[in-house]
Amino acid sequence: MTFTHDVPGGAAWSVPVRRHRALRLECLDPGANVSMLIFAAEQPLERLNVPDTLKAQMSARITPPMVLMSDMGRALCSVTGSSLDWHDAITGHSLDTHVPGSTSYAEHRNDWRRSARAGLLDELWKHGLGERDLHATVNLFSKVVPAGDQRGTLSYVPGHAAAGDWAELRAEMDILVVLSTSPHPMDPLWSPAAIRASLRPVPPPGPRDPSRTFRAESARSLDQAERTA
Amino acid sequence: MMILDIEVAAGDGWIGEIPAGGRFRIVDLHGNQAVDTLFFDAHDHANRYSAADTIREQGAAYLTTGSTLVSVRLDPLATIIDDTCGRHDTLGGACAQESNVVRYGEHVRHQHACRATFLSQAHRWGRGLDKRDLGHNINFFMNVPLTPDGGLTFEDGVSAPGKHVELRAERDLLILISNCPQLNNPCNGYDPTAIRLIGYAS
Numbered sequence: 001m002t003f004t005h006d007v008p009g010g011a012a013w014s015v016p017v018r019r020h021r022a023l024r025l026e027c028l029d030p031g032a033n034v035s036m037l038i039f040a041a042e043q044p045l046e047r048l049n050v051p052d053t054l055k056a057q058m059s060a061r062i063t064p065p066m067v068l069m070s071d072m073g074r075a076l077c078s079v080t081g082s083s084l085d086w087h088d089a090i091t092g093h094s095l096d097t098h099v100p101g102s103t104s105y106a107e108h109r110n111d112w113r114r115s116a117r118a119g120l121l122d123e124l125w126k127h128g129l130g131e132r133d134l135h136a137t138v139n140l141f142s143k144v145v146p147a148g149d150q151r152g153t154l155s156y157v158p159g160h161a162a163a164g165d166w167a168e169l170r171a172e173m174d175i176l177v178v179l180s181t182s183p184h185p186m187d188p189l190w191s192p193a194a195i196r197a198s199l200r201p202v203p204p205p206g207p208r209d210p211s212r213t214f215r216a217e218s219a220r221s222l223d224q225a226e227r228t229a
Numbered sequence: 230m231m232i233l234d235i236e237v238a239a240g241d242g243w244i245g246e247i248p249a250g251g252r253f254r255i256v257d258l259h260g261n262q263a264v265d266t267l268f269f270d271a272h273d274h275a276n277r278y279s280a281a282d283t284i285r286e287q288g289a290a291y292l293t294t295g296s297t298l299v300s301v302r303l304d305p306l307a308t309i310i311d312d313t314c315g316r317h318d319t320l321g322g323a324c325a326q327e328s329n330v331v332r333y334g335e336h337v338r339h340q341h342a343c344r345a346t347f348l349s350q351a352h353r354w355g356r357g358l359d360k361r362d363l364g365h366n367i368n369f370f371m372n373v374p375l376t377p378d379g380g381l382t383f384e385d386g387v388s389a390p391g392k393h394v395e396l397r398a399e400r401d402l403l404i405l406i407s408n409c410p411q412l413n414n415p416c417n418g419y420d421p422t423a424i425r426l427i428g429y430a431s
């Protein structure tokens with residue numbers, strides 16, 4: 001029950017992940033970005049809520065062993081590991097205006113440059129979802145740091161992810177992951193990077209699982225998912 | 230011309246339209262009151278306020294005078310033209326019964342929360358507006374500092390009695406407000422209070 005799939009840079013993909021399976025994403029090229037949405041498979045009106053996830057765990061970044069929470073307070077998945085300690089979640093995904101130069105399928109065939117928004121919408125529509133369901137993304141492998149000043153000035157950190165960097169998510173309920181590998185909207189270079197996705201079964205989180213012991217809030221969110229599973 | 234002047238009680242909500250070129254003022258009557266706010270293109274509700282796009286396009290996390298609030302399509306919806314508070318949050322989202330359970334425990338599940346107000350006001354408005362349209366909001370008068378090491382905390386408000394924020398509508402706007410009933414953190418000074426909303430047609 002294991003499979004591996006390579007997603008080229010600048011593409012979009014969606015994959016259902018059953019409860020207690022791990023989705024591992026690994027960068028095949030430097031400078032990767034994965035703009036990711038997550039929905040509860042059973043009822044996609046329940047979805048990843050970035051503000052709830054961040055404020056409950058007192059963090060402005062995504063890092064292991066945080067739990068990614070739905071708007072209904074349930075753990076969608078846990079970030080069980082990563083070679084990086086910072087994944088952006090506050091600066092959104094790319095739109096057509098961030099894509100440099102003009103590009104078209106007619107001229108460039110499948111090397112045409114597409115924004116994350118275009119790719120995410122293409123995938124959402126396949127599942128009967130759409131623009132109204134396109135909320136804030138987590139941007140795996142990207143880092144945007146606050147200066148700590150009065151405005152909360154933010155700066156993109158170039159070259160955060162190298163080939164071989166990875167992140168692993170353990171689904172805590174049946175979920176639908178929708179993602180785009182288009183570059184981060186603040187990345188000055190448009191150099192889409194490929195990623196390798198692999199899925200495998202993993203044990204459920206035990207009483208001393210790092211995502212459960214991380215914070216009382218993380219534990220309660222896992223508990224909310226478990227009692228309704 | 231004044232087209233709106235109402236007081237919204239603690240834990241209550243409001244939904245209504247302000248025309249392009251009009252102005253909309255929120256007054257924190259008693260200080261330290263979070264005002265959870267969503268903006269929509271009045272003629273196309275899917276073209277709604279986007280916190281992440283607004284933050285990225287201005288290169289800064291907090292909102293104040295000069296901040297342009299943009300939609301998911303990067304259309305300017307409104308501009309903050311006056312702000313006696315100094316800064317406002319758009320990262321913290323809105324409180325909900327379910328997120329309150331995660332943050333504070335099962336005993337708070339049946340406390341009133343902003344997302345219940347958002348839903349009841351949206352359904353009162355009708356025209357198909359529902360949960361799918363509830364994006365990530367602005368918390369006027371709320372202080373959620375970001376630290377360079379990636380920390381995020383809710384702190385005591387930077388607001389005070391009589392402070393206000395005023396916006397100019399860049400297109401015909403639908404505005405949805407929850408006057409936050411949260412009792413479990415300092416965002417309302419542990420004592421939610423009334424706000425005043427004032428609207429001008431131009």
Ligand SMILES: [Zn+2]
Nearest residue numbers: 324343409411
């Ligand atoms: Zn609230």
